[in-house]
Amino acid sequence: MPSIALSVLDQSPIRSGGTARQAIDETLALARLCDRLGYRRYWLAEHHNTNSFAGSAPEILIARVAQETQRLRVGSGGVMLTHYSPLKVAEQFRVLETLYPGRIDLGLGRAPGADPRTTTALQAGPQGFGIEAYPQQVQMLQAYLADACGEAPFGPEHPLARIHASPRGPGMPEIWLLGSGIHSAVYAAELGLGFSFAHFIAQEEGEPILEAYRQRFKPSAAFAIPRASFGVFALCAETAQEAARLALSRNLWVVRLLKGQHTPFPSPEEAAAHNFSEEERAILRAVEGRGIVGTPDHVHARIMEMAARYGAQEAIILTITHDFQARMRSYELMAAAFGLAAAA
Numbered sequence: 001m002p003s004i005a006l007s008v009l010d011q012s013p014i015r016s017g018g019t020a021r022q023a024i025d026e027t028l029a030l031a032r033l034c035d036r037l038g039y040r041r042y043w044l045a046e047h048h049n050t051n052s053f054a055g056s057a058p059e060i061l062i063a064r065v066a067q068e069t070q071r072l073r074v075g076s077g078g079v080m081l082t083h084y085s086p087l088k089v090a091e092q093f094r095v096l097e098t099l100y101p102g103r104i105d106l107g108l109g110r111a112p113g114a115d116p117r118t119t120t121a122l123q124a125g126p127q128g129f130g131i132e133a134y135p136q137q138v139q140m141l142q143a144y145l146a147d148a149c150g151e152a153p154f155g156p157e158h159p160l161a162r163i164h165a166s167p168r169g170p171g172m173p174e175i176w177l178l179g180s181g182i183h184s185a186v187y188a189a190e191l192g193l194g195f196s197f198a199h200f201i202a203q204e205e206g207e208p209i210l211e212a213y214r215q216r217f218k219p220s221a222a223f224a225i226p227r228a229s230f231g232v233f234a235l236c237a238e239t240a241q242e243a244a245r246l247a248l249s250r251n252l253w254v255v256r257l258l259k260g261q262h263t264p265f266p267s268p269e270e271a272a273a274h275n276f277s278e279e280e281r282a283i284l285r286a287v288e289g290r291g292i293v294g295t296p297d298h299v300h301a302r303i304m305e306m307a308a309r310y311g312a313q314e315a316i317i318l319t320i321t322h323d324f325q326a327r328m329r330s331y332e333l334m335a336a337a338f339g340l341a342a343a344a
Contacts, residue, residue, distance in 0.1 A: 004307045005314040006338055007041035008034050008331070009077045009231050012055035013320045015249075016264040023054035026324050027061065028068050033328055035069035038340030042069070043077025043107055043316065048114035048122065050262050052253065059092045066100040071343065075105025077196075077231075077316070078178040080113040082130075083122045086137050090144035090165035097149075097171045106173040107196065108141075110134040110184060135187050138177070142191065145172050151221055175222060178231075180204065185213040192220025194227040197310065200290060200318055206230065210310045229314035233291040234303060235321065236333035240294045246330075247293045248272055249322040254287045255280050267322045296337035 010030060012023045031042050042065055044058035055061060058076040066074040079089055089106075096104045110131055112119040144165040146152035149172045154161045176194035177184045180202035188195035195213045197206050210228050217226040233250065237243035248271035256263055259280075266274075276284060292302040303315050317334060321327040335342070 003338060004304070004312070005040040005229075006334065006340060007043065007229070007314055007316045008039050009043050009045060009316045009318045010055070011045040011047065011053045011318070011320070012061070014052060014054055014264045015322045015324075016266050016270065018264065020054040024061070026327075027055070028064065029324075030328060030331070031065045031069055031072065031074075034331055034335075035072045036343045037332065037335040038342050039072060039317075039331075039335065040314065041073040041075060041105060041316070043075050043105065045077050046080050046109075046113050049118040050114075051264055052257070052262055059089075059096070062096055062104070063099065066096070066103060073103050073105050073174070074100070075173070075176075076107045078107030078109040078176070080111060081108045081137050081141070082110055082112065082134055083119070086140040087144055087163070087165060090141050090148065093145070093173045094148050094165050094167055094169075097173050098167050098169055101171045104173040105176060106141075106145075107176045107178050108138060109178045135191075138175075138187060138191060138193075142175065142193075145175075146221070172222070176229075182209050182212060185209045186216060189213045189216035189226070190218060192218050192223050194223060194229070196229045196231055196316060197312070199230045199306070200233040202290075206310050210312065214311065227314075228310065228312040229316050230306065230310050230312050231316040231318060232303065232306065233318045233320075234299050234315075234330075234334065235291070235293045235319050236296050236299050236330040236337070237326070238295070238333075240298065243293045243295065245272075246321045246323070246326050247288075247291065250320045251284055251287050251291075253320075255283045258283055265320060265322055296333045299334060300337040 010027050012027045014023045044061045045055050046058050047053040048056050062074050093106050147154045148165040148168045176196050177188035178196045180198040185195050214226045235243050235247050245268050248268045249265050252271040253265050292299050319330045
């Protein structure tokens with residue numbers, strides 16, 4: 001079975017007893033490590049008004065991570081476009097592409113990344129974009145970027161004529177749509193974009209979603225053929241027992257999240273001591289079933305099986321542990337298991 005590319009999704013998690021500043025510092029340290037190890041991409045997430053994650057502005061973190069690294073493509077995983085003006089996002093990523101040509105990805109999501117009150121507070125005016133406007137927002141963003149780089153300049157009759165995303169110049173970020181359901185897959189296919197399936201949060205099975213993406217894909221200037229990846233929670237340790245112990249932190253955090261509790265990530269000791277109710281145990285079993293946890297050989301085999309099942313060329317790895325050194329070690333073990341080409 002052929003190998004696949006490995007990439008990283010970093011949500012800049014805040015652990016119990018830690019701070020948001022530490023979470024950002026750890027993002028930079030992990031990016032430097034993954035750059036050396038040979039991962040392909042490093043995507044930064046967007047979350048708002050939460051005690052769990054420090055990454056609220058991926059467009060800013062992208063610039064710093066790109067500055068700290070040499071080989072990685074760096075991007076958003078993703079910008080929650082329904083909050084924003086397509087022109088403003090286009091200009092942010094034009095600046096990034098100008099600073100780091102050929103290394104910038106623009107991953108887009110349609111979920112709010114926040115609770116309803118925070119979503120309202122993020123609106124620039126009295127009324128935000130409805131989720132039904134998302135495909136049109138993506139098309140406008142594509143148009144601004146294609147015009148700015150000269151790929152498809154606006155003609156005099158174009159509805160956006162004389163409005164240009166600055167700075168104009170060569171190069172265009174690689175655009176991916178992120179999603180856990182059929183809608184984003186179909187939008188990505190119809191618009192000729194890459195699609196990344198969020199397995200780690202999905203409530204639906206991925207195979208029919210990714211098959212719909214491939215079947216409906218229309219070639220574009222950016223992607224001549226469909227390009228699919230999947231985001232998965234994966235955690236490696238030298239033994240299966242240690243991996244399972246480390247995974248307790250995120251598992252309890254997800255259980256709490258699904259019950260409306262937005263907390264920092266607990267320690268394995270706190271998670272092990274937690275008295276789970278029957279309802280929580282049912283949630284926990286579902287959470288454990290969606291992750292891949294174990295030794296490097298086990299994680300490698302499971303990811304390759306999932307890639308074959310999904311017909312995907314790339315796995316986007318999300319790893320969260322309470323202990324940062326254990327998180328770094330997990331990415332090292334996965335890189336070795338997949339034979340990534342480390343920097344000389």
